Amino acid sequence: MPRIEVPAVPEPIALDTARTAVVIIDMQRDFLEPGGFGASLGNDVSLLRKAVAPCRALLAAARAAGLLVIHTREGHRPDLSDAPPAKIARGAPSLRIGDLGPMGRILVRGEVGHDIVDELYPEGDEPVIDKPGKGAFWATDLHSILVNRYIENLIVCGVTTEVCVHTTVREANDRGFRCLVPGDCCASYIPEFHETGLRMIAAQGGIFGWVTDSAALIAALDSAPLRAAA
Ligand code: TIU
Numbered sequence: 001m002p003r004i005e006v007p008a009v010p011e012p013i014a015l016d017t018a019r020t021a022v023v024i025i026d027m028q029r030d031f032l033e034p035g036g037f038g039a040s041l042g043n044d045v046s047l048l049r050k051a052v053a054p055c056r057a058l059l060a061a062a063r064a065a066g067l068l069v070i071h072t073r074e075g076h077r078p079d080l081s082d083a084p085p086a087k088i089a090r091g092a093p094s095l096r097i098g099d100l101g102p103m104g105r106i107l108v109r110g111e112v113g114h115d116i117v118d119e120l121y122p123e124g125d126e127p128v129i130d131k132p133g134k135g136a137f138w139a140t141d142l143h144s145i146l147v148n149r150y151i152e153n154l155i156v157c158g159v160t161t162e163v164c165v166h167t168t169v170r171e172a173n174d175r176g177f178r179c180l181v182p183g184d185c186c187a188s189y190i191p192e193f194h195e196t197g198l199r200m201i202a203a204q205g206g207i208f209g210w211v212t213d214s215a216a217l218i219a220a221l222d223s224a225p226l227r228a229a230a
Contacts (some may be wrong), residue, residue, distance in 0.1 A: 002066075004220040006180065008210040009202045013153075013180055017224050021068040021151045024055060025136065025158025025165050027120045028073050030113040032159070035102035037074075037113070040095040043189035048159050051187040054214040055157050056119050058185055061221040063123070068149055071122045072129040072136045074164060075107045075114045082132045082139070083107075135167035143175060153178045155217070156209075157185035162197035169201060169208050179209030182217050 002017040030036035031048060038045045062069055076083040080098050088097045097107045104111030109130055122128055131140045146154075154177050156169050165186050169179045181201055188194035202211040 002225045004224045006210075006212055006220045007216045008180060008212040010206045010210070013178065013210045013212075015153050015180070017065055017067055017221070019151055020153040020155060021070055021146060021149070022058065022062045022155045022157065023070045023072065023136065023142075023168065024059070024116075024120060025072050025156065025168055026074045026160075027052070027055060027071075027116050027158050028075075028114055029103055029117060030075070030107055032117055033103065033113070035113070037093075037097070037107045038189065040093040040099075040101070040106060041091060041189075042093075045189070047189055047191065048187045051157070051159060051185055052117065052119050054182065054184045057218055058155075058157065058182060058214050058221075059120060061218040062155070065221045065224040067155075067221075068151060069122075069126045070129060070142070070145070071116060071120075071126060072131055072140075072142075072158070072164075072168075073109075073114060073116065074131055074134070075109045075111075076132055078105070078108055078110065080108075133167075134164045135171040136164070137168065137171040137175065146177070151177070153180065155180050155182065157182060159187050160194075161186040161188040162190070162193040163188075166197050166200070166208075173208045180217070181209060181211050182214045183211055184213050 005014045031038040095101050103113030129140050129142050183198045198211050201208040
């Protein structure tokens with residue numbers, strides 16, 4: 001068993017790398033670039049860029065160690081038939097879901113803005129989960145993919161910490177997956193919520209999971225025996 005131990009709070013976590021997947025949540029232009037969904041909600045999207053380099057380094061280490069890597073994208077069908085009216089109507093955005101922005105229609109599948117940023121683009125046959133909601137399990141086949149690959153542990157990264165990362169960690173935790181979140185691989189438009197969101201995961205003895213940082217996790221992955229050799 002290719003086992004690694006990762007320093008984390010509230011305590012170190014041991015992971016069998018053959019049963020662990022990295023899930024990169026919604027690192028899409030619509031959230032990270034000007035003119036997308038995040039900006040339309042009034043956010044400073046530059047706050048999310050800090051997660052890109054740590055995610056890129058973690059992806060390289062995870063791929064080298066043979067972990068399953070999964071990507072998610074939040075978005076909707078072009079006819080918006082899977083977009084709840086309550087979601088489209090929410091708030092007072094400068095552009096609503098489905099409206100035409102500088103990167104194509106906001107949060108619509110197939111548009112430039114909907115796709116993943118170049119630095120973190122999926123490789124080979126890495127699964128990409130298109131999700132209509134904030135959580136990666138709701139109305140997707142993520143659970144089937146994880147069960148069929150005997151995955152027990154998730155390393156959850158991406159944006160935003162307190163919205164799609166948190167919702168996914170909560171959904172995963174209730175389905176019995178152990179979740180490890182490298183905090184610097186996540187980011188929020190609201191820095192205070194990022195910090196509190198991470199604390200909420202690890203509080204009460206790890207009520208939703210474990211929190212670490214990319215340096216500790218990458219060091220552990222770099223020491224992992226390769227799956228083929230294990
Ligand atoms: N608005 C916000 O913080 N996030 C989202 O709408 N989606 C994700 O977090 N991906």
